[in-house]
Amino acid sequence: MYKDVLQPVATNSESTNRDKAIVTIRNGSKEYTMKEKPSSLVPQHAQPTWDTSCYNYYKKKHLKSQREIQQIGCDSKLPKALIIGVKKCGTITLTQFLDLHPQIETISGLVFNPHVFVDDWVKQMPLSTTEQITIVDWPEYIDDMKLLRYISNVIHDLKLIVILRDPVKRAISDYVHVSVMLRTRPDLKQLATYRYHKRTSQNITVYKGYEMLGNFEETITDNHGNLNTSHLFIQKGIYIKYIKNLFQNVDGNRVLIIDGDVFKKYPLLALKKVEKFLRLSDFFMDKHFYFDSRKGFFCANVTGREDTKCMAANKGRSHPKVNDLGMKHEKSISMISGVQLIGGGHVM
Template sequence: MAILLVSALLLLTPSQVAPDEDLLLKNVSILEVLKSEVGALSNTSEQYSTQVQPPGTSHHIPQTIIVGVRKGGTRALLEMLDIHPNIVVAATEVHFFDWDENYVKGIEWYRNLMPFSYENQITIEKTPGYFTSLHAPERIHDMNSSIKLLIILRDPTERVISDYTQVYYNRLENRKSVQRFEDIVIKNGALNTKYKAIQRSLYDVHMERWLKYFDLNQIHIVDGNTLIKQPLKELQKVEKFLNLPPKILSSNFYFNQTKGFYCIRSDGRERCLHESKGRPHPVVNRTVLEQLYSYFREHNRNFYKMVNQSFDWH
């Protein structure tokens, strides 16, 4: 049933050394190869048109959406959930509720981008851009006010660095100029709080918008750090939240000693994401890290109160 691979990796080790292309190869975040933004499939709708429709199936609007967060582990969560026989997942990020040019195409356009499924199956799509979107909460509520939402989060500072790293590599691949992390995060000696990656990590600010439209009991927050260390533990919580029978087992995961992370075993196959898909993080100056930790601390406390849950973040 599962369609792609999953993964995770090593630790981010801060130091006083400034990041450059060589140093980026020395550090890998424990969640980076959760592949929150990387999939084996491109974000196009054409692939759905080539699907063969099994008898008794049809396209269904998602009953559950993974709405965030960018660089938090959404891809890994989706692929792990795809192990469950009562779950079918959309292979691509649809960006229906956050991109106006897609939203105007209408709900039937959205429905037709979903995989074929049976009546007893839950269809799930994930688009991490929804979490920070100004319009997504209201639009999703208008579609289905009783929908269940999944959000996977990680330490906000780690998320900022991962966000930077993705842009860094994209610019390298496109032969564009790149900047050091410190030169973007620090402006005139102060933290650049207008940096988009920092804004995306203000979980309390964005969560407040979702709670205007959805009850907290409709939202389940997945701990990205726990997902990578103990995947079954987090997935069992999701199964319970979705009112699904427990079908995901410890035998569905195995630790690959060579790669250093968990891989998936299902449908008689063993699958790991190729390590070339991982994006190593820069070594970040300790002083800059402490500034980020300090800035997010109050926002984290606010978030904990909002969701009645705490996390092991700096």
């Protein structure tokens, strides 16, 4: 199945409008390109609006009255797509922006329990109309292929969206996130354990499998000064293990891979890819997003959706400068990821 999904990159003379790349993956000396479906397969819809949604969006998203919900015909249903990670690659922001599409209802952080009836899954879904689809995001899904395969077998037309980014940036972002959580959340800090680290004469903080030292460089380095490839910050950036496992278990036509670094700089490009992949109406436009120079990232500006503006306050945190030791390991981290996302232009 894996070899049927990934194909060698075509030369310019071989490329056609019918055969555009969603993402190019480089593994060693080999390159692979995933193909998107021809645009002619995407049904044409009238421009969607918020008039028939199950929710009101003034300042905060909230359900309409029971009478309006019944008139509209709102109901809960199984998702048509999962955004499955990887952690700290932009999963939540992608979900927030997709929720601005009138044909999409989203829910974040929902973990499906394989030991309950499917009807119980449905009860956890947001209300939606017959013209809408539901999308669930949870960046840890990609770590549990057994559960993901089970969900895909239950929901036969389910599509999967994977967002990846530069593995070095991902590792640093993950380190900053865990550090801030332990520093600002006493309840989480109480869950951590500690042990002495002889090389640095410091205590190692152990939290949910993460071992934290004084700074990023010391955290990812072993006792001999080499990159600790077994560290969780590094392991989560070895994307090739996820990609291979995914395509060995799920039909590749149901998978879309997005470059998270391109998404951060040009969110519209990624959102248009998702629209086409999910066969939705052509909704997102340039005017829906603007760059906030103070925050350092894009914010939404969709009329009628004042409930969603920018990423959450805990997103877009500044990263510490990496010293010479960290710089030494950057190339190693990139190499062991096994995947090189070739962004730019319309390629993701």
